[in-house]
Amino acid sequence: MKALSDPTRLTMVASLWKADAPICICDFTAALGLGQPTISHHMARLREAGLVESEKRGIWVYYRLREKLDPPTRKLLAQLLA
Numbered sequence: 001m002k003a004l005s006d007p008t009r010l011t012m013v014a015s016l017w018k019a020d021a022p023i024c025i026c027d028f029t030a031a032l033g034l035g036q037p038t039i040s041h042h043m044a045r046l047r048e049a050g051l052v053e054s055e056k057r058g059i060w061v062y063y064r065l066r067e068k069l070d071p072p073t074r075k076l077l078a079q080l081l082a
Helices: 006-018 025-033 037-047 071-081
Strands: 050-055 060-065
Touching: 006 025, 006 037, 006 060, 006 071, 025 037, 025 060, 037 050, 037 060
Parallel strands: none
Antiparallel strands: 050 060
16 A cells, blocks of 8 residues: 555556556656656556566566456555546
8 A cells, every 4th residue: 555655656557557558667757757767766666565567678668567466456456546
């Protein structure tokens, strides 16, 4: 829950929740008007919380919600993002 207490991280999780494919960190920097180091910091917090996973493609990192979120976490996210 602490990882989702920041409005920016909650916005990022909402974007990932709605996305059909992984989202590039460059898309978050453009959409949120924040620098890449700030976005990376927020994503690191979400990764530590077990909410997101990443993959590197060339110079960019792409993020998605963790595929194996436990049911209570998935239910909580659905309620928060509804």
